[in-house]
Amino acid sequence: MDNTLTKAALIDVATALNNNEKIEAGLVDPFLDHTFEELSSFSRFMLKVAAAISLFFASVLVIFPEVGEKLIEWLPGFFLLPERLSKALDYVWGLVGKPVGQQHLMYHVPNIIVYAFGVVGIRQVWKRVHKNNWKDLVASAQEKLARAIEDGTGLFRFAPGFSLLFVGEGDHIARSLVADDPTIGLTISSRQQPYTKLWARFAAGEGDEGFVRALGQVNAEDAGEYVLFPVRDEHLFLPGPLDFDIAPHRVDVAVRRIREFEKERAWKAKRIIIVGDKEQRSNFITEGETGRIATDIDEVSLRTIADKYENMTILDPTETTIQAIVAIAAGRRILFRSSDRGVEKYGREFYRRLSLLGYSPTSEEALTIGYDISDLETEHQLLSQAYPAYLPVILSRDIFDGLVKSGLWDDSYIFIPRLVKQELQRLVGQQ
Structure with missing residues (x-):
């Protein structure tokens, strides 16, 4: 698809940027990618004219030197340059070509025509005639936009219903979401993520x-939802109590800030989607002289946050993954296979989370779930083909790519980042 902008569109965007107005998000890349030819067709024509004139003088001086000598004799004496001036010109010619080595102006005319008139002069004269040249306007605006993007201060306008994505370092789900749709929304982060120019700096x-x-x-009022990613990519499934990017109580602060921001502007509460684990908690304790004093606000989790504020959706990667496992199991017994360290770390929690969904097998057949400390152990078990009805659950993109190349069916493994992204896309699309 050709995204080349017309002259009118380029001028409109440049004017908006110079007026500190928001520009359409979809125009950012084509505007920055636009380049101009070094010389226009008119400039190239003038260069040919300059070359022809230069060739004439060169012919007179080199091919027919006797004619050149006659011309020099006829020319007034002031055409004989002072020695210092001729040396200065020779210095300039030495930078762009070869020095002339002559004191008479006649010998310098070809270089003056080619370099001064042919290249620089045309551009400068053209600028004089056409003040505020539109190409200069666009080039200046491109530089301004590039600086704003680098600083995280760009002003953008998105289509209504876009997402405000609050991301941390290395949120691969957010990255994949933006890769599928670059204008899905604004990425808000403490520093620019390598996958988008449409971002705002916020720590x-x-x-x-x-x-x-x-x-x-x-145009935040037109946004469809806020999306927060307090998860860590390497702990999407069965994370430990502290395996998060942002603690639950900090998520609570972020949600409160969003709701207060909306209230101050009399906006309707937009949907907030949080991609994180419902079971992780921030715990607070009140201690008295005789011991601890329990209160109903001692625990903060994504679950309590969802209960506290309106229009909240929690996308729990572990819950989503186990739901997918249950669907594939189709009533079979579900077994968990891992290395000894993997079973110790994940086994009990896996069955606890499975029980929360109320799953009860209806068949004696079994489906074995493979998940481990790293995907390397899971890959080994899969490739060995030593265990029947084996369903690997993986996080690694490299392992996933290998499975795709091997020709395995999609329902013969679960790639958690893709599963979570698809569910997030479904939620974002519900407007």
């Missing part, structure tokens, strides 16, 4: 001021 330590500034860079 947790900047507080409300930074949050308001970041959302002010886009």
